[in-house]
Amino acid sequence: MNPATLSALAEPNRFQMVELLREGPLTVGELADRLQVRQPQVSKHLKVLQEVEIVEVIPSANRRYYKLRPEPFRQMDDWLDTFRSMWEEQLDRLGDYLKQLQEEQNK
Amino acid sequence: MNPATLSALAEPNRFQMVELLREGPLTVGELADRLQVRQPQVSKHLKVLQEVEIVEVIPSANRRYYKLRPEPFRQMDDWLDTFRSMWEEQLDRLGDYLKQLQEEQNK
DNA sequence: TTCGATTATTCCTTGACAGGAATATTCCTT
């Protein structure tokens, strides 16, 4: 996982675009319509998404269909894997120890 | 999943902080040392992470231990779940159709 | 080849945010 990908997703309009694209490829115009965003901004946002390979283009005549690419999401998934132990194991020795300290102090 | 959480993670120093905190709670000073970042910046970044609840504080005397909270990562995981079908099923009718169109045109 | 539709690009302005420096705050120790 890398900050650049996260940064691309962090912008609200782009995030929404990804949500829309989940259901299938869309053209620039369709995205602009659904998002209530002007076409040039949509093109710019798509460019950003494309640079981090979240999206790919499929030209079809006049139109350009944008489609999600699975890789970045797989990467996020792999990254999250490295955190799974955090919420699956309730051991967390030091954390418990510190919490205990805190509770004692709050008495 | 929400853009605010992604935005917090998208900043490179904060991303690195999260990586370091994966192994357990750390104080502000320890983070500053390991990241080669000045203490005030570390405090500021931690504030951002705290606001989106990626991190919680555990005061211990003079020091403040910062610790990852599992919820945001669980949320990311849930969000990714909604994409899993995308890379698990290779059907994707429309996508295939468009790719086919493209290939034909490139002849 | 000209027109219309679709999409991309450029230029400009504005706002948000990260870093630096200085200072304030908190809490322990003596």
Added chain:
DNA sequence: AAGGAATATTCCTGTCAAGGAATAATCGAA
């Protein structure tokens, strides 16, 4: 109470990215 260590906050500055407006580029159809 005073001093020192750890951390937070404030103020300032520069940079970057998003939005608006205008325009360019691309492509099919007549």
